[in-house]
Amino acid sequence: MAYRVGVIGGGQLARMMVPPAVHLGIEISVLAETEGSSARLAATRVGDYHDVDVVLDFARGVDVVTFDHEHVPQPVLAALVEAGVEVHPGPAALAVAQDKIVMRERLTALGLPIPDWAAVHDAAGLEAFLADHGGRAVVKTARGGYDGKGVRVVSGAHDADDWFAALADGGSGGALLVEELVEFRRELSQLVARRPSGQIVPWPVVETVQRDGVCAEVFAPAPSSAGRVADVADDIARTVAERLGVTGVLAVELFETTDERLLINELAMRPHNTGHWTIDGSVTSQFEQHLRAVLDLPLGDTGCHRPHSVMVNVLGGPTTGTMADRLPALMLDQPAVKVHDYGKEPRPGRKVGHVTVIGDDLDESVFRARAAVEFFTE
Structure with a gap:
């Protein structure tokens, strides 16, 4: 068939x-x-x-x-x-991913670990939250924000007046999400895939590096994550997938806090930037797994080919020409680097591709991946 x-x-x-x-x-x-x-x-x-x-x-x-x-x-x-x-994923699951306030409500009801939060409709509500949380917080638009858009650190009641005004002008009567400013050691991401019939398979938890709110680098597996961190991240993602009925690939972005907690930051119910390393570093990539999952086919092995995978995004692209123009020079200089060109025109801040290096030594793999990206961004 x-x-x-x-x-x-x-x-x-x-x-x-x-x-x-x-x-x-x-x-x-x-x-x-x-x-x-x-x-x-x-x-x-x-x-x-x-x-x-x-x-x-x-x-x-x-x-x-x-x-x-x-x-x-x-x-x-x-x-x-x-x-x-x-x-797949179905409307009920997607509704949680489409609205950050709905997401926080559902995760709270499930008893999952998240930052302290509130839905605020005006400056007075924001001022009250700030007063209870040390005078600083993170404000997010409930819908549409990604890659650093729709996210703002605030320290005053009127720092989001333009967003409140936009909500009023749109006649939506909506609210903004305000969250505590979490003290975190690093950011992590746990990907799992779930079939409609219930099978769930995880990948190793990874560490992510963000620049200007955009994912820039991913280290897989996350350094020093074996044991408790990996187990807790896996359990959180499995719980989200099962209780929300997610089908396909699910990414759970996490904060590892300075007091040793893991808190959910965001959810994505689709293949995700933090899983691009799986194309070259995992037995089954997140993209193959997503196709298997939504068709309710048996899920593949997610073991790693080498001890370390490093993925670095090409942000912006070359100042002249395209990634394809620079490809021969990179191939000659670093034949083991895997390049993924998204076929997009270069533009400041835009994700136009990524590179992945897999190897036995993390520091060497990071060095090679960063050096490779320089071919496409200078």
Whole structure:
């Protein structure tokens, strides 16, 4: 039989699902937002994922619909389910990923470890939270923020007045999320995959390095994580996946605090930047595993090929030309480095690709990965 997967969203995550789909004989189609998208090789249609008719027409030719991002509106998701389309992850799980306040409410109800938080509607509410939390906090827009967007550290009641005004102008009557400013030692990410029939398989917990709110580097496995840290991170991610009914790949971003706790920062219900190392460093990549999971096929081994994998994002890209122009020089200088070009035009701060180095020595692997990125950013 032929398996047919439809991916809504034409970004690099959809692009990186294409090779494992080809290897497994899966027919993959992409509903892209624009012509020339990162996933253009598999983009069978360009259309607006907000349009129910467009999405339903796209879904008629596939067995299951999954996603490159979490932004498809709930009414569109509901229409897919009503039409009998398999949707993974499902609308109920995606609703938690789409709204950070809903996410905090659900995680609180499940008794999972998260920063202290509140939903605030105005400066007075923010002032009250600041008064109870040492005068500084993190404010986040409930929807739409990613890669450092929609996140702000505040120390005054009026530091988010523009966001409150935007909520009022939009007539949404919504709120902002405010959280305690966590003292953390480092940031971690735990990825797991879950099938609709219940099987869950984790990867090793990884350490992430953020720059300006954007993931810049990933070390897998996270140094000094064997034992308690790995066990707690695994247990948290499994609990989230099971209790929220997540299907496909789930990323749970975590703070490791200075007082030895692990707190959930964010959730992503799709392949994630912190799992890109798995393409080269793991027996089964997150992209192959996601396809297996949403089709309810047995999940693959997630063991590591080498003791260390280091992934470094190419942010912005070269000041002249493209990554492809610089590729021959890198290949000659570092033949063991694995390069992933997202087919995007360079732009300051934009993720245009990544490199991965796997090896037996962490410091050497980090050095080689950082040196490789310099070929594409100078």
